[in-house]
Amino acid sequence: xxxxxxxxxxxxxxxxxxxxxxxxxxxxxxxxxxxxxxxxxxxxxxxxxxxxxxxxxxxxxxxxxxxxxxxxxxxxxxxxxxxxxxxxxxxxxxxxxxxxxxxxxxxxxxxxxxxxxxxxxxxxxxxxxxxxxxxxxxxxxxxxxxxxxxxxxxx
Amino acid sequence: xxxxxxxxxxxxxxxxxxxxxxxxxxxxxxxxxxxxxxxxxxxxxxxxxxxxxxxxxxxxxxxxxxxxxxxxxxxxxxxxxxxxxxxxxxxxxxxxxxxxxxxxxxxxxxxxxxxxxxxxxxxxxxxxxxxxxxxxxxxxxxxxxxx
Numbered sequence: 001x002x003x004x005x006x007x008x009x010x011x012x013x014x015x016x017x018x019x020x021x022x023x024x025x026x027x028x029x030x031x032x033x034x035x036x037x038x039x040x041x042x043x044x045x046x047x048x049x050x051x052x053x054x055x056x057x058x059x060x061x062x063x064x065x066x067x068x069x070x071x072x073x074x075x076x077x078x079x080x081x082x083x084x085x086x087x088x089x090x091x092x093x094x095x096x097x098x099x100x101x102x103x104x105x106x107x108x109x110x111x112x113x114x115x116x117x118x119x120x121x122x123x124x125x126x127x128x129x130x131x132x133x134x135x136x137x138x139x140x141x142x143x144x145x146x147x148x149x150x151x152x153x154x155x
Numbered sequence: 156x157x158x159x160x161x162x163x164x165x166x167x168x169x170x171x172x173x174x175x176x177x178x179x180x181x182x183x184x185x186x187x188x189x190x191x192x193x194x195x196x197x198x199x200x201x202x203x204x205x206x207x208x209x210x211x212x213x214x215x216x217x218x219x220x221x222x223x224x225x226x227x228x229x230x231x232x233x234x235x236x237x238x239x240x241x242x243x244x245x246x247x248x249x250x251x252x253x254x255x256x257x258x259x260x261x262x263x264x265x266x267x268x269x270x271x272x273x274x275x276x277x278x279x280x281x282x283x284x285x286x287x288x289x290x291x292x293x294x295x296x297x298x299x300x301x302x
Contacts, residue, residue, distance in 0.1 A: 012244045013252055013292050019236040020256020022229050024264055029226030036223075037216030040205040045216075047198035049227030050234075054191035057231065063185035071183035078176035078189070079197030081169045087204070088166040095159045102163045107254060109167020114246035117171060123179040128245045137290035141251050144283030145258045151276035152262065 039090040043083070075123070100149045107145055111138065171250060177234060178241035186239035193234050194227070248291060255284045 026046070034042035092102045121127025130138075173193070181189035205211040241249045262277050 009244070009292060012240060013248070013288070015236055016240050016244065016249055016252035017256035017288065019233055019240070020253040020258070021260035022233045022236070023253060023257045024260040026226045026229045026233060028264065029223050029229065032223035033216065033219050033226065036214055036219040038210050038213040040201065040208075040211045041214070041216045044198070044201050044205060044211060045224060046227035046230050047194050047201055049224060050194035050230045051191065051198050051227075053228045054187065054194055054231045054235075057187055058191055061187065063187050065184050065188075066181075067183045069183070071180060075176055075180040075183065076192050076196055078173040078180065079193040079195065080200045081173035081176065082193060083197045083200040083204070085166045085169045085173070086201075088162050088169070092159045092163045092166070096156060097159050097163055101160070102166070105160055105163035106167035106170065109164040109169075110171050110250045110254070111167075111247070112164075113168045113171030113175075114250040117175050117246040122246075123175050125175060125178055125182070125242050126245065128247075130247055133290060134247060137287045138247070138251055140287030140290060141255050141258075141284050142287075144280045144285075144287060145254060147276055147283060148258050148262060148280035152265075152272050152280050 034090075039086070043086040047079075047083075100153070104146060104149050107142065111142065171246065174237045174241055174249065175246060177238040178246075181235075181238035182242055186235040187231075189238040190231050190235035193238075194231065251291065252288065255288050258284055 030042045030046055033045055089102055089106065092105075093099050097105070115130060116122070117125070118128045118130060177189045177193050180192060237249060237253070244252075259281055262272075262281055265272055266277075
């Protein structure tokens with residue numbers, strides 16, 4: 001791997017890691033809304049303000065379109081999947097699974113889906129086969145996450 | 156119980172599905188536009204469900220502190236980042252690194268907010284995750300020749 005490719009990869013990895021940090025802040029904000037209002041409200045408000053902010057950013061930054069042809073309509077439906085996720089997690093959070101079980105099983109779902117998606121090159125994204133090293137890395141990250149979820153809390 | 160467990164796994168699958176679809180949209184448009192559509196379509200969807208079921212403004216939503224309303228703008232950056240990254244480093248790396256970042260920043264936040272917790276478990280958990288992140292980058296030269 002060349003130095004340039006390595007530093008590009010480092011940048012991508014740092015960005016993904018940082019996005020995880022953003023997710024923590026987002027969960028804190030939305031969870032605080034949910035503590036006062038309804039679960040619908042806690043999902044509706046961030047979607048509303050997010051749409052407005054994204055629209056403003058689009059108008060200001062005017063990012064270049066990668067392709068001139070419009071993509072098929074179904075690629076606009078990612079938001080529905082996100083909306084269903086909110087409802088499912090708020091449903092399971094209040095069962096015996098609790099928040100920790102919901103998060104842990106959600107991680108399992110994400111890992112299985114992402115491996116499948118990579119191997120298939122799902123929806124026309126680049127196809128890639130995970131290496132043994134990727135699996136090892138995944139085991140470490142999952143093990144650490146489970147330790148934090150089930151043993152790291154105060155209970 | 157099994158049914159709820161299945162729903163929790165399904166929620167995780169849907170997170171991956173939505174990231175994959177948004178990533179595909181970003182390939183044709185841009186990461187920011189993909190994030191915009193994700194939010195707008197999600198907003199319409201949630202509005203319909205909330206209108207059908209009711210209770211959108213139940214409780215005392217007005218009591219929430221002002222900063223709790225920042226989740227939306229943060230989400231715009233988060234979704235754009237995911238859509239941008241997934242075609243570049245793949246779904247598995249994107250998911251794993253986001254999880255790693257979320258877990259470790261969660262511990263940091265807990266420490267800052269003074270939430271009670273098991274320090275030993277936190278140290279072991281964070282060390283494990285960092286080892287995993289280190290293993291993910293730094294591919295051996297043998298693999299580098301193939302790519």
